[in-house]
Amino acid sequence: MSASLTILAQHLLNGVLIGCAYALIAMGLTMIFGVMNIANFAHGEFYMLGGFVAFYLVSLMGLNYFAALPVAVAAVVALAIILQHAIFRRLREAPMMTTTLVTIGLSIFLEHVALLLWGPQPQSIPTPFPTKPLSFFGVYTTPLYLFCMAVTAALIVVGHVVIRRTRMGKAMRATFQNKEASALVGIRIDRIYAYAFAFGAALAAAAGAVLGGFIPVEPATGGIVTLKAFIVVILGGMGSFVGAIVGGLMLGLAEALGAGYMPTGWKDAIGFFAVILVLLFRPEGLFRRV
Amino acid sequence: MKSLRLVVAVAVSLAAAPFALAQETVRIGVVQPMTGPVAYDGNIYVNTVKMLADDINAKGGVLGRKIELVVEDGACNPAQSVNAAEKLVVRDKVVGLLGAFCSTSTAAVMEVAKKHKVPLITGISTAAQLTEQGNPYFFRAVATTPMLGNAFGPVLPKALKAKRFAFLTLNDDWGRSMQASYPKAIESGGGQIVANEFFQQSDLQFLSQITKVKAANPDAIVLAANTQQAVALSKQIRELGVTAPLVGEGAWSSDSYIKLAGPAAEGVYGLVEYVYTIKSPVNDAFVKEFQAKLKENPSKFAGAAHNAIHIMVDAIRRAGAADPEKIREAMERTDYNGLVGNIKFDAKHQAYGQTVYLSLVKNGVPEVVETAQISKAQP
Numbered sequence: 001m002s003a004s005l006t007i008l009a010q011h012l013l014n015g016v017l018i019g020c021a022y023a024l025i026a027m028g029l030t031m032i033f034g035v036m037n038i039a040n041f042a043h044g045e046f047y048m049l050g051g052f053v054a055f056y057l058v059s060l061m062g063l064n065y066f067a068a069l070p071v072a073v074a075a076v077v078a079l080a081i082i083l084q085h086a087i088f089r090r091l092r093e094a095p096m097m098t099t100t101l102v103t104i105g106l107s108i109f110l111e112h113v114a115l116l117l118w119g120p121q122p123q124s125i126p127t128p129f130p131t132k133p134l135s136f137f138g139v140y141t142t143p144l145y146l147f148c149m150a151v152t153a154a155l156i157v158v159g160h161v162v163i164r165r166t167r168m169g170k171a172m173r174a175t176f177q178n179k180e181a182s183a184l185v186g187i188r189i190d191r192i193y194a195y196a197f198a199f200g201a202a203l204a205a206a207a208g209a210v211l212g213g214f215i216p217v218e219p220a221t222g223g224i225v226t227l228k229a230f231i232v233v234i235l236g237g238m239g240s241f242v243g244a245i246v247g248g249l250m251l252g253l254a255e256a257l258g259a260g261y262m263p264t265g266w267k268d269a270i271g272f273f274a275v276i277l278v279l280l281f282r283p284e285g286l287f288r289r290v
Numbered sequence: 291m292k293s294l295r296l297v298v299a300v301a302v303s304l305a306a307a308p309f310a311l312a313q314e315t316v317r318i319g320v321v322q323p324m325t326g327p328v329a330y331d332g333n334i335y336v337n338t339v340k341m342l343a344d345d346i347n348a349k350g351g352v353l354g355r356k357i358e359l360v361v362e363d364g365a366c367n368p369a370q371s372v373n374a375a376e377k378l379v380v381r382d383k384v385v386g387l388l389g390a391f392c393s394t395s396t397a398a399v400m401e402v403a404k405k406h407k408v409p410l411i412t413g414i415s416t417a418a419q420l421t422e423q424g425n426p427y428f429f430r431a432v433a434t435t436p437m438l439g440n441a442f443g444p445v446l447p448k449a450l451k452a453k454r455f456a457f458l459t460l461n462d463d464w465g466r467s468m469q470a471s472y473p474k475a476i477e478s479g480g481g482q483i484v485a486n487e488f489f490q491q492s493d494l495q496f497l498s499q500i501t502k503v504k505a506a507n508p509d510a511i512v513l514a515a516n517t518q519q520a521v522a523l524s525k526q527i528r529e530l531g532v533t534a535p536l537v538g539e540g541a542w543s544s545d546s547y548i549k550l551a552g553p554a555a556e557g558v559y560g561l562v563e564y565v566y567t568i569k570s571p572v573n574d575a576f577v578k579e580f581q582a583k584l585k586e587n588p589s590k591f592a593g594a595a596h597n598a599i600h601i602m603v604d605a606i607r608r609a610g611a612a613d614p615e616k617i618r619e620a621m622e623r624t625d626y627n628g629l630v631g632n633i634k635f636d637a638k639h640q641a642y643g644q645t646v647y648l649s650l651v652k653n654g655v656p657e658v659v660e661t662a663q664i665s666k667a668q669p
Contacts, residue, residue, distance in 0.1 A: 007505045010530070014497035120329030122518040124525075124550065131553065133531045140531035214529070215494045216522050216550070220326055224492050259498030265461045265488035267498060 006138040011260040012253065017145055019252020020152035021207050025225060026232035026244035027159050028203035034176045034239035035196035037096060038088065041103040043204055044226030045110035050076050050205025051217030052114055055123045065128050072209045073202050080201035084194050092193070107222060114219040122216035125209070144213050151210045155203060156245055162199075163241055172196055176239060204229075235275045237285030246286060251275070315358035316351070316612045318343075318602060319378030319408075321389030321399055326365035327491050328516050330546060331591045332391055334584075335414070336361055338595035339388065341583055346599075352606050364390045366491075368398035375402040375410075384408065385612045386605075388598045393417030393463040403427040409618040411602055413594030416539070417463035418471065421638040429621055429639045431597045432563050433646055433664045435464060435514075435539060436471035441646055441662035442561055443475020449648065449660060450535050450559065452509035456485035458499060458523070459514035468514045468539060476512075484508055489519070496523055500530050513538035517547050524554035535559060543649040543656035544589030560649040564593025564630055565656050568647070572629050596629050631663070642666045 025047060032040045054072035057063040063071065083106070091099045129143040163169040174182040175192045183189050204225075208217060232251050236243025251271050258270030278286065320339055323332035340359060347356045360382045364371030371390040378384045379402065387410040390399045396415040403410035404427050412420075412428075416435040420428065433441070447453060455476055459465030465488060473483045485506035487499045500523075503511060511534055515523055520541045527536065535557055541547045542560035551558075566577050566587040576596060580588040588596075602617075604626050609616035626633045631645045641664070648660035 003505070007501060010501045010504075011498060014501060017497070018495060115325065120325060120333060121546070122330070122521065122550070124521070131525075131529065133529050135531055140529070142529045145529070214522075214525065216518060218327075218329075218518065220329070221494065224494065256498045256501075260502055263488070264499045264502060267493075268490060 009139045015253035015256030019249035023245045023248025024152045024207045025229045028200035029229045030244045032200040042107040044222035046201040046204035047208035047225045048222040050208030051212035054209035073205045076205035084197040122218040124216045125212040127213040237287040240287035243287035317384045319384030319387045320361045321364040321374045323366040324363040328366045335595045338592040366392035371395035375399045379406040400428045408614045413598035417467045421640045435467045439472040439475045444479035447479040447481040450510045454484045454509045456503045456508035461488035465514045517541035521550040524551045545587045564590045
């Protein structure tokens, strides 16, 4: 393969790796927004906690890496359920601004609890994968990167299937569309809310646990993740799952290709610029609410 | 009525008590990143300064009084660092300031120092233009990035056996200063610059930038990053199949970096103002105490903290009074022998005369492979 084609392929692969992560995190955020009408500014903290709990389990408690990942997600889901029950359930009828402010406060709270528990030092989760890079036709990746892509892609597919093919998913979509009507036909709204919040948190935590192997996680990580997740969700259309997936991949690829072929100092700006362009022509995002 | 007057009297005397106590200690303010992307190194700095201040107090303090450190979090964010400095100067009435770690934040805090006429010393911020602003209250106790570049740039092509050099640095005053000043020095040693890439302080993965650098086919990569990003960078550079040696300004010789980066840290060169493997009586004592109290080997940020607090206390001693203006004048006449040799300040309050080091990580230990002395900055 010619050198420039190899480089392009490498950039595309990098973009897909990061894009899958963005898509996974954004799916959770859009689910919480779609079902519960909450703009969850603490979403990045679920990612961060997923990473930290996984790190704690693997390096400090010696748990097997592949066992630690689901346990970490379960721990964050438990926290999410508690938060839903204690806080968001009471805010069901409150205006969106109120719940948004609550999530901002929650984000600050969770970041600083993490700071107290684990300190500011960034941690990578030790993985059992060999670190030697693999190369195919000059394009480099590692077993860990492949694992990340496989897991995030699988979770995206699982999420999509749950929403589209299961009864629970149908109930969630019904609640999306019309809360009162869904209640009238017998859907337990409070249960749906709990599931949506837990599922959204689970997706973010899974991303954190899996990516924590090569992207060090620290308490401040949550903020950046939340920002990227919101960009993707706004780009894809708030409340649209397909939008979150497509938007995530688009942002990942735009950043990778932008950094690859334009001055790298502008990498983030290029991603945001692409988002602005899309919103100029489609203000509601790429896809409409499902 | 009588009991009310008693209550008021007690309240007033309690309120006045801190001011009475303030006369007893010499207050030095510290603005460092305790949270945020550079929190790890910022906390090391603060812990070092606290440890050394306790030592000085155990020996009687300065001017017969104890040193009291007041620490505020600047988070390497200019706005937050300014707030922190204002608090220290206005509320806590400190007589000197140490900080603020990141060059961009230090630039902001410099204005606070000038406004309130309190001397500020940094042991870490290396962006060149900080000493070009004619701010009489700012002192820099560390070689600037261009000075380091001039000292080691010509040596790098031979030391690294490299001709093609690629830059991959933080996109801030520090990183840009490096990419503006190093190329000439490296070219004078026979090197050639093939890439100039940047990343943001908030970036967690650098795959795109690394791929772009790789496309330029470098023999060596020159970096500027602090611990948190240095670890991710080293790992990801190796994971993308880039085998060229790395040489960096920043965290590339500290224990925390070596431990966290693991095998990716082997063979990494560091351009450092301090490394714990320096052989000298002052350093041996410092390393021993640091290992005992803080349980790791001192990084270059600990070394910077050592310089900053000692130079500040030395100036206070020579000033003869805890008066910011007198301390500032005394600091100008500094002739201090410490951790890294002799330090004096030139007319722009830039330190010169100290030794700087090229470290190489061998089997997890950053050995010193080259030294140079910082000559007075060229005008």
